[in-house]
Amino acid sequence: MSLASRTLDSLLAKSGSERAGGNDFPVLSITMKHGLVDQSEKFKKRVASQDTSKYRVAYRNELVVGFPIDEGVLGFQTQYPAGVVSPAYGIWKLKDHAETHIPYLERYLRSPQARRIYASKMQGAVARRRSLTKADFLNLDIPFPALEDQKCIAHLLGRVEGLIAQRKQHLQQLDDLLKSVFLEMFGDPVRNEKGWNKQRFSELLSNIESGKSPKCEPRKAFDDEWGVLKLGAVTSCAFREEENKALPPVVEPRTKDEVKQGDLLFSRKNTYELVAACAYVFDTRPRLLMPDLIFRFVFKDDAKVHPIFIWKLLTSDSQRKKVQSLAAGAAGSMPNISKTNLKQVLLPVPPIDLQNQFAAIVEKVEGIKSRYQQSLADLKNLYGALSQKAFKGELDLARVPLPVETTEDENHETHEQHEMKESFELPAPTDFAALSSTDGRQVLLEQWMDVWLEHIDNAPFSSQHFMEAAQQRWKELVEDDAPERSTVEYDQLKRWVFDALESGRLTQTYDDANNRVQLLVAGK
Numbered sequence: 001m002s003l004a005s006r007t008l009d010s011l012l013a014k015s016g017s018e019r020a021g022g023n024d025f026p027v028l029s030i031t032m033k034h035g036l037v038d039q040s041e042k043f044k045k046r047v048a049s050q051d052t053s054k055y056r057v058a059y060r061n062e063l064v065v066g067f068p069i070d071e072g073v074l075g076f077q078t079q080y081p082a083g084v085v086s087p088a089y090g091i092w093k094l095k096d097h098a099e100t101h102i103p104y105l106e107r108y109l110r111s112p113q114a115r116r117i118y119a120s121k122m123q124g125a126v127a128r129r130r131s132l133t134k135a136d137f138l139n140l141d142i143p144f145p146a147l148e149d150q151k152c153i154a155h156l157l158g159r160v161e162g163l164i165a166q167r168k169q170h171l172q173q174l175d176d177l178l179k180s181v182f183l184e185m186f187g188d189p190v191r192n193e194k195g196w197n198k199q200r201f202s203e204l205l206s207n208i209e210s211g212k213s214p215k216c217e218p219r220k221a222f223d224d225e226w227g228v229l230k231l232g233a234v235t236s237c238a239f240r241e242e243e244n245k246a247l248p249p250v251v252e253p254r255t256k257d258e259v260k261q262g263d264l265l266f267s268r269k270n271t272y273e274l275v276a277a278c279a280y281v282f283d284t285r286p287r288l289l290m291p292d293l294i295f296r297f298v299f300k301d302d303a304k305v306h307p308i309f310i311w312k313l314l315t316s317d318s319q320r321k322k323v324q325s326l327a328a329g330a331a332g333s334m335p336n337i338s339k340t341n342l343k344q345v346l347l348p349v350p351p352i353d354l355q356n357q358f359a360a361i362v363e364k365v366e367g368i369k370s371r372y373q374q375s376l377a378d379l380k381n382l383y384g385a386l387s388q389k390a391f392k393g394e395l396d397l398a399r400v401p402l403p404v405e406t407t408e409d410e411n412h413e414t415h416e417q418h419e420m421k422e423s424f425e426l427p428a429p430t431d432f433a434a435l436s437s438t439d440g441r442q443v444l445l446e447q448w449m450d451v452w453l454e455h456i457d458n459a460p461f462s463s464q465h466f467m468e469a470a471q472q473r474w475k476e477l478v479e480d481d482a483p484e485r486s487t488v489e490y491d492q493l494k495r496w497v498f499d500a501l502e503s504g505r506l507t508q509t510y511d512d513a514n515n516r517v518q519l520l521v522a523g524k
Contacts, residue, residue, distance in 0.1 A: 003145050003393035009138035011100060016091025018057040025084040027052060028077065030066040035075025035110065036085075055084035058091050061102060063109075065090040069132050070119040072110040076102050090134070104150035107157055108142055111387055143391045152400040153390045160383045167376045174369050177428050178362060182312050185358055189348050190318040196350045202343035204305050207298040210268070211257035211290030216245035226253045226287045229294060234265050234279040237315045241284050257289045259296075264307045266295040266314070269336040276323045276337060280311040282366060295339070304352040308359040313347060426451060426473040442492050445470060449496055453505065453521050461506060461519040463493055 027039045036058075058064050058077040066073035066089050077083055085091070094100050108114055117140060122130040145153070187194040213228065220242065221227025227244035234240075247253060259265070263281040267274070270293075290296055299305060313319055323345060327335030389395045426448045452466050497519070500506040506519045 003143035003391070005141045006144040007138065008140050008142060011095060011105070011142075011144075012063065012092040012138065013095050014091075015062055015093040016056040016058065016089075019087075020052050020055045020057060020084045022053065023057075025052075025055075025057065025082055026080050027055070028058065028064070028079075028083040028085050030064060030073045030075055030085070030089065032071050032073055035072075035106065036064050036077055036079075037075075038079060038083075052084055054087050056087055056089065056091055057082050058085050059093070061094065061097065063092040063094075063106075065092065065137070067131055068122075069137075070115045070122060070130075072115055074106075074109055076106050078102065099147060101147060101150035101154055103154035103158065105142075107154060107387070108391055111391060112384070113388065113391055114140075114142070143393065145393070149397050152397045153395070156395075156400045157383065157387055157390065160379060160386060164376065164379045164383065167372055167379060171369060171372050171376070173428070174365050174372070178312065178365055179316070181358065181361055182316060185354060186313075186348070186350055188318055189313055189316055190322055192348050194348075194350075196348035198346045199349050200343065201345045201347055204299055204303040204310075204347070204349075205297060205343065206300045208339045208342065209257075209290070209296040209298060210292050211294065211296075212254055213291040213293065214247065214251050217248055219246050220244055221246035221287070223285060224287075226289065228289045228291050229259065230291070231267055231270055231274075231293055234267050234277045234294060235270070235274050237277050237279055239265065239279040239281045239284065241288060244288055247289065253287070253289060258286070259284055259288045259290060262307065264297045264311055265290070266297060266342075267293060268295050268338075268342075269293045269334050272324065272327060272335050275327050275335050276314070276320055278311055278314040278320075280308055282363075282370075295342075304355075305349060306352065306355040306359045308362050309350075309355040310347075312358070312362065319347075426469060445492065446496065448473070449493070453500070456521060461497075461521065463497065467493065 028036050029039045030036050059082050060077060060080065062077050064075060064077055064085050066086075077085075094102075118132055121136045122132050144150075186196070192198065211228070216228050221244050226247040228247055229241075230243045230245060232240060232243035241259075259281060261281055261283055265279050265281065267277045269275060270277070297307070297310070299307065299310075314323065323337065323342070324335075326341040326345070327337050329335040386395070429444050448470055449466065452469070453461070497506065501519075504522055507522050
């Protein structure tokens with residue numbers, strides 16, 4: 001069943017005629033991924049001109065539209081009573097707040113479905129300068145269900161968005177963990193405070209190989225076709241095999257340039273911010289070729305280095321900046337790092353046993369990341385399917401509970417509590433092998449117990465809640481390999497509780513309201 005529709009003209013009225021003048025308003029910017037954001041938060045500084053007197057005032061709950069609109073550059077101003085935006089942006093206000101749920105309307109206006117409609121109606125010859133006229137914008141028909149259904153759809157999509165954000169956070173935490181482990185084990189590679197022996201890169205390498213870049217077809221290669229990697233395959237410092245272009249059937253592939261598992265790839269040419277990206281190939285499909293802008297490092301048989309260690313070394317912040325400083329190029333061209341200059345780089349080389357130990361940790365964490373990335377891809381696919389069905393009226397909204405309505409003060413309090421809860425997470429171990437043994441888990445549980453007691457605030461200590469949190473954290477860290485709770489660990493927990501009571505860290509009180517004994521952290 002299709003949804004009822006409305007034109008934007010029936011929902012929105014022109015606004016934005018007021019200018020900032022001499023008033024000091026927050027400066028807002030529009031981003032493709034996050035809509036309207038506080039400029040100081042997004043860029044960590046103010047990037048607007050000092051004189052904002054001609055900037056347009058956007059009041060709370062007004063829609064700000066930027067360009068190119070077909071990339072989703074729009075959003076509602078919901079942060080401040082009033083903020084200012086670039087005078088190039090358009091501003092619209094709702095004609096009737098009582099019939100429109102802003103989270104629903106913004107999600108639709110930023111959806112792929114809406115963006116395809118914008119693109120079909122845009123005018124102009126230059127891609128990023130093409131625009132949508134105000135008349136065409138206002139004449140757009142949008143799906144517009146009853147208010148309660150709008151709230152249900154926004155609530156459902158918001159929950160999936162939350163899961164996507166959580167999974168991204170987990171991936172970032174794993175990356176941060178590896179950086180911390182690297183610094184703990186090896187120190188800063190440029191300062192070399194641990195005094196490791198340094199060797200020139202040329203002493204470790206038998207060759208630096210590069211491929212060819214024939215003219216390819218403007219599409220990704222099918223799995224059974226030969227493809228040539230794009231720079232995007234290594235730009236993020238993680239190998240992405242999907243970043244490729246199909247090799248034309250008439251071009252004979254240079255099989256010696258085929259990328260293999262275990263390769264260490266390096267981008268020799270890009271912008272100054274992106275050059276010197278390095279990626280280790282944990283796995284790849286066959287028939288992918290290196291282009292001429294990517295190097296492959298081939299190490300000497302007797303070189304006492306592990307490629308995974310070299311990967312993390314070259315992508316560490318200080319070492320990468322050092323390598324990036326070698327980039328040179330003529331005016332108007334992308335910076336390039338030559339093989340000759342690269343071979344002269346001095347690198348710290350710790351003992352191979354320590355490198356191997358680090359590589360084992362990396363492989364374990366990367367295995368977890370791989371599962372998380374697949375989970376993230378599944379969630380994104382789910383979101384796409386749900387939003388498509390929702391905006392077509394094909395979802396059974398009777399199964400979607402309405403979100404609980406709260407006042408602004410209640411919502412603020414709930415948000416603060418949620419942020420406090422989300423900010424606390426049991427830390428990941430530095431050695432994931434510890435989770436595979438009972439003794440290792442007991443040591444980790446003891447560490448987690450200390451963290452748990454530090455963070456609970458004015459709440460009774462519950463061994464059940466603690467163990468449930470520990471089990472959940474294990475599942476997040478190792479997923480299918482998560483150990484089950486055992487009586488040994490419960491017995492150990494009881495001993496810790498008695499020790500904490502004896503030392504005075506926990507105190508025993510009586511809860512009159514619930515007629516039971518409870519444990520509280522001393523001093524809380």
